[in-house]
Amino acid sequence: MQVTKIVSSVDIKKSTENLNKCCDVCQRAKQMKNKFFVSDFRASNGFELIHCDLWGPYRNISSLEHLIF
Amino acid sequence: MFFSMVECQFNKQVKIIRTDNKTNFTCMKFYFLENGIIFQISCMGKPQQNRCVERKHQHILNVLQALRFQGCLPIDFWGECILTAGYLINRISSSVLNGKTPYRVFYGCDPTYDHPRVFGSLCYAHKQGTLGDKFDSRSRRCIFVGCPYGKKGWHLYDIDQLIFCLMKCQVLINKFSFCLSS
Numbered sequence: 001m002q003v004t005k006i007v008s009s010v011d012i013k014k015s016t017e018n019l020n021k022c023c024d025v026c027q028r029a030k031q032m033k034n035k036f037f038v039s040d041f042r043a044s045n046g047f048e049l050i051h052c053d054l055w056g057p058y059r060n061i062s063s064l065e066h067l068i069f
Numbered sequence: 070m071f072f073s074m075v076e077c078q079f080n081k082q083v084k085i086i087r088t089d090n091k092t093n094f095t096c097m098k099f100y101f102l103e104n105g106i107i108f109q110i111s112c113m114g115k116p117q118q119n120r121c122v123e124r125k126h127q128h129i130l131n132v133l134q135a136l137r138f139q140g141c142l143p144i145d146f147w148g149e150c151i152l153t154a155g156y157l158i159n160r161i162s163s164s165v166l167n168g169k170t171p172y173r174v175f176y177g178c179d180p181t182y183d184h185p186r187v188f189g190s191l192c193y194a195h196k197q198g199t200l201g202d203k204f205d206s207r208s209r210r211c212i213f214v215g216c217p218y219g220k221k222g223w224h225l226y227d228i229d230q231l232i233f234c235l236m237k238c239q240v241l242i243n244k245f246s247f248c249l250s251s
Contacts, residue, residue, distance in 0.1 A: 036117045052086060053119055
């Protein structure tokens with residue numbers, strides 16, 4: 001927007017229309033990840049919401065012959 | 070099994086399961102459907118959506134490393150380190166829970182701290198079955214590697230015979246760190 005203000009020869013109306021459009025090259029070359037918002041949901045009781053994930057496998061077998069926890 | 074335990078012990082129902090996009094838990098999808106449990110999975114390549122459990126893994130691994138280096142144990146003991154880390158985390162007060170321990174939140178009473186010992190410390194377990202040999206050693210040299218769940222004993226590692234054992238009582242524990250490599 002600042003560039004179009006400085007350069008008077010450019011047709012401002014046409015340029016702003018172009019700026020509002022989704023640019024294919026920009027999306028392919030400069031796309032960034034969206035910000036992650038912290039969820040404000042909190043379970044009211046214990047065991048209402050269970051978070052599960054497995055860590056591993058690890059290269060050394062444990063004494064109980066497990067690789068993941 | 071876990072859901073039955075939650076219902077039996079705490080008289081509560083699990084409502085939502087949240088996990089990542091791997092196939093580890095998708096085999097239980099039909100069980101969740103039958104029991105009316107909502108199964109939430111994160112998007113592909115977005116572990117941030119599974120934030121709570123990923124952060125808890127970091128917490129467990131931090132405690133694990135501290136235990137392992139303090140106890141001077143080799144990496145093969147990582148399973149015992151994790152179990153002990155979980156045991157300790159549940160019994161240490163948390164700022165998220167306003168200074169309460171997770172144990173108190175679950176059970177409504179404070180945990181007892183006379184059961185755990187120094188992880189990786191040298192201890193002497195009473196030898197059973199000496200077959201009447203008066204000149205035989207009366208104890209076994211062991212390392213403390215954890216508190217088992219549901220048993221009044223300690224989980225030990227015999228450093229002479231290189232086996233794991235579970236001893237009930239008559240265990241004398243020295244409160245100093247013992248280096249296994251020595």
